[in-house]
Amino acid sequence: MDAVGARFGRPEPRRRVRDFVAGLLAPLPTKNCWTIAEHAGDDGPGGMQDLIGRASWDDAEVRADVRDFVAARLGHPDGVLLIDETGDLKKGVHTVGVQRQYSGTAGKIENCQLAVHLSYASPAGHTLIDVALYLPKSWIEDPMRRAEAGVPDSVGFATKPQLARRLIDTAVAGGLPCRWVAGDEAYGGDPHLAAALRDQRLGYVLAVACSHRVPTGLGVARTDQIAADLPPRAWQRISAGNGAKGHRYYDWAFITLPLAADQHHGHHWLLLRRNRTTGELAFYRCWSPDLVPLHHLVAVAGRRWSIEESFQAAKTGLGLDQHQHRRWQAWHRWTTLVIAAHAFLAAAAATNTTSSGNLIPITVNELRRLFHALVIEAARRVADVIAWSIFRRRHQATAKTSHYARQALREP
Template identity: 85%
Template sequence: MAAAYRVDAQRWSELFSELMDTIEARFARPESRRRVRDFVAGLLAPLPVKNCWTIAEHAGDDGPGGMQDLIGRASWDDALVRADVRDFVAARLGHPDGVLLVDETGDLKKGNQTVGVQRQYSGTAGKIENCQLAVHLSYASPLGHSLVDVALYLPKSWTDDPQRRVEAGVPDTVTFATKPQLAGRLIETAVAGGLPCRWVAGDEAYGGDPQLAAALRGHRLGYVLAVACSHRVPTCLGVQRADQIAVGLPKQAWQRISAGVGAKGYRYYDWAFIALPQAADQHQGHHWLLIRRNRTTGEQAFYRCWSPELVALHHLVAVAGRRWSIEESFQATKTGLGLDQHQHRRWKAWHRWTTLVIAAHAFLAAATTASAETSEGLIAITVNELRRRFHALIINPARRVADAIAWSIYRRQHQATAKSSHYARQALTEP
């Protein structure tokens, strides 16, 4: 088993270097090229909190200024780096039946100065909170899955406020866009960039938008998009609610099919689908209403589906099941890579932090696929386990005692300066 680990570690190191060599080419200055590699390595490290301070200490820098400069001031284009990550994912995980997954996630924040923040519903929190929302694009194939792109959702309270835009560095070209519109742009960019894909999947926020569905048909991309139970579809008996159609289905219309492999076994549900020829438009193709029923509770979920060619029910079910992988990606990037731990208020810094987290996640996804571990009695290596092993075997350098002492002194000096400033400010107004 130890021999297998050594082989895997060497392969992981090669993959990491391959990705970082490509990304580093986007940076003109050698200092930035070195720092971006150290920054991604810091994101992969098991640090209790991830920010420019902790990442700089992990890299052995003498202060956080270099990492802060990389995220806030250095000259580089985060969109081009995400394009490099997309190409890396296409080369390592690409498959003709690839699925593009769209979903948003929220980062809870305090105050009102962080770009995009306002009180809004967050699925992460399950309620209305003060947070940022971002639409993410993930790629899933039989080889694995990874985040590949992102778009920050900017509410009208931001797009319509010139002062807030200037303070947060929001580009003049950025205007208000709904989440489905942001998702459509991400998908269009991925298709134009050559990411091999056949399907798109998303939740009700995207399935309820007819413009997004039409755009996908225009790209000849099949889709399985969740819709509300009240969603109305055209049938030979007129326009009907999705839940009304489900009530009238005979027992033989339902088939028990697994939506994929879960931690505790196959995810079996009862499924039915109904052809919707009345929904045909200029894009031709085939429309369906897909219905999922929980075997225990009877709870139902509904999906609008389209494909340029006829497909069997189990194909649509497989695409619907793929949607859950983006939740796994959110969990992995938040718990292990610091996706939501950024402390940056401005537009550019937020996109740069998020882009480098996406790059770290793409490396882990590719490395798990390349892992040669086949020992009996072990599950396939997970992203979280690979991250821990990669740090222990490849990243973690021999640390000098002097480095730890120097950082302790640096932090305490910074805290002493801040304390003095707070007391001096208070003395101006308090007796």
């Protein structure tokens, strides 16, 4: 809270933000302004709703403070910026950015929001640091819908790779120490993003499709055809990182792409990964301003999976996708405070990297449980629980009276 408190001009919103983040860290069945306000001991949800919807503060500035916080505690010269998107399933058509579109989270076309996230990974840990909401063209071209959701006039259509580029530019301009960028096929297939990364001298390991074509000494070829023509001696067994059940071993190969050289004067490779059990293949376009060995590229490719761990922790433990806000500003504020909570956990977990005996180091999820049980829950009062039971029943009674009165106007 010391890192972001200056963004809130008065002590009341600073305390409310602290209580809001504490509510996100709590094991509530669902997380929304009602449940978080009850957890904080407020006498109603109005204060939390005001913080998310109406109070005066800039969510972009808070995310900048979170980025600086992460740089100070997890920063490393070989840090990796990870880009990926996640979908939040929603009902109706009024929530900002929602439409029927493909969601990798659901694995099919669903009514959902999509957001591009930027995560930071280093030897000390990994955490989410920034986000950009994807607005489909159907929203961009509908002024009435935009106005109802509070979308700023300055927001135009941008593809997911364009949003990712903006997030990366912001992180680099903010001084976040990093050397690499990793992402999936949605970003590896965009040549403009790759060129922008080379221009910033950022190495990258970006996944591409099996149909992706690369220039080789024998002409332009598909990546899957290159894999089929490789001799057995070209493959090496290398771990992509430590997993909960052991090393993540795959067969790897890479070939140099000298014909892909451009004005950036770096080194291009095609990296290939083969599952040792199923034989399934994956492909990556790689670039670095300096020569690096194969195992270094493999390590960067393996880092990409950490953003999936961040998504899981933020959704299951911090309520990233449980918001009930339809408007642009409220969505960004909710997501920003979830990012802040996740960064706190990642930084705190990074301070305890060794354990005695046969214990593993404290994980983000375990730290969240300990922090709530030992710090947050210990400060709550029985009176708060009773007061909220009375508040809910009074609110429900008022709503019931209003429903019956409205019905009496229509019915004989």
